[in-house]
Every structure is written in C-alpha cells, then in structure tokens.
Amino acid sequence: MSKPISTQNLDRYGSAALPWSRPRDVLVADTPGVDLTFFVATARPDGRPHSAGVGAIWVDDVLYFVSGPGTRKSRNLAVNPACSISVRLRGIDLVLEGEARRTTEPAVLERVASIYRQGGWPATVQNDALTAPYSAPSAGPAPWHVYRLTLHSAVGVATAEPHGATRWTFAR
Incomplete structure (x- = not known):
C-alpha cells in the first residue's frame, strides 16, 4: 500500500x-497480537447494509481478513467489493474504505497464515483458503477465504493526545 496522496x-x-x-x-505493532475487533460493512444486493466482525491483520502494509464463502459478508463482497472496515486502535478510532477482493495467491496465503499463527x-493453507481447528462463529465453517483490502481512503479520530481528526486518500 502506498502513502496517502492527500x-x-x-x-x-x-x-x-x-x-x-x-x-x-499501531496496526503494524498490534495485529495480530492484541485483541482487536474489526467490523466490515458491506451492502446486500438490494442495497441494505450489513456489518459483521472479522478476524483482520495488517501484513506488509495491507489489511487482510477471513470469511467463510457462505457468510453474508462474503456473498455481498462477491457482488460488490466496496466495503468499510472499522476498528478502535490504541489512541485512534479508524475507518478504512476500499474494495475487498479474495486472494488465492499461494505465497500471500502462506504469509497471512504465518502471521495469524x-x-x-x-491457521494453515488448504488449497486456496485457510483452515484451522476453530474460528469465530461469524466466520462460518472452514475453509475460510482470505480477502485483501485495496484502500481508497481512511478516517482517523484520535482518542488520545495529540487529538485530531483526519481523512487520508490513497491512489487507486
């Protein structure tokens, strides 16, 4: 991921x-070791919103998350990859906006699985997805697809000094 263009x-x-x-x-330092709750917001095919928790990690300047193929969020992303992901980090609330697309690249899957471990x-790679003895109920049954967020913009609101609120826009 590049630096913000504005x-x-x-x-x-x-x-x-x-x-x-x-x-x-903070994303680099705290994922996956700190218990952070990420929420992905998607749109159903009829336009109604949907939000659900996801297991997300920041790897090599990219946010990845997992979801079972039968879940509402995965079905929504298959039709419309536009989404937002929200998280409360140490000292800053963050909303990431972009497009989440499934990745099946073996090297990426191995890297993501190793960070989750x-x-x-x-987590281990099985074919073109991840599997493990357990996951959050919201992930659906294994195997779990890995999604990569292509970041378009982000908004941060500081909850600790120095305070402030900022929008960053990234190249598409």
Whole structure:
C-alpha cells in the first residue's frame, strides 16, 4: 500500500492533521497480537447494509481478513467489493474504505497464515483458503477465504493526545 496522496484535516478544534503513520504504526505493532475487533460493512444486493466482525491483520502494509464463502459478508463482497472496515486502535478510532477482493495467491496465503499463527490462531493453507481447528462463529465453517483490502481512503479520530481528526486518500 502506498502513502496517502492527500490528507484532509477534519478537526474542528484547532488540532493539526494526523499523520498516516499514527494508525499504520499501531496496526503494524498490534495485529495480530492484541485483541482487536474489526467490523466490515458491506451492502446486500438490494442495497441494505450489513456489518459483521472479522478476524483482520495488517501484513506488509495491507489489511487482510477471513470469511467463510457462505457468510453474508462474503456473498455481498462477491457482488460488490466496496466495503468499510472499522476498528478502535490504541489512541485512534479508524475507518478504512476500499474494495475487498479474495486472494488465492499461494505465497500471500502462506504469509497471512504465518502471521495469524504468530498471533495464536493455528491457521494453515488448504488449497486456496485457510483452515484451522476453530474460528469465530461469524466466520462460518472452514475453509475460510482470505480477502485483501485495496484502500481508497481512511478516517482517523484520535482518542488520545495529540487529538485530531483526519481523512487520508490513497491512489487507486
């Protein structure tokens, strides 16, 4: 993932724009070791919203998450890859917006599985997906597809000093 191509200060109280490095560094440091809850928001084919928790990790400057092929979120993404992913990080609330597409590249799957294992989830690659003895009920049954988020924009609202609110836009 590249650096933002633009930064917009959204703060109304005089705080400076936040650097993208602030949430990025927390994602690097805290996934997968810290218990973070990520929520992906998708749209059903009829346009109604859907939101669900996902197991997500930040690997090599990209956010990946897993979901079973039969889940509502996976079925929604198959029709419309546009989504947002929200998470409360140390010192900053973050919403990532972009497109999530399934990845089946063996090297990427192996890398993602290894990072999940470092965090305590015993994921292994099976064919073009991940499997493990267990997962969150919201993931559906194994095997689980791996999705890669192509980031279009992000909004961060600091919950600790230095405060501020910023939108970052990324190249498409």
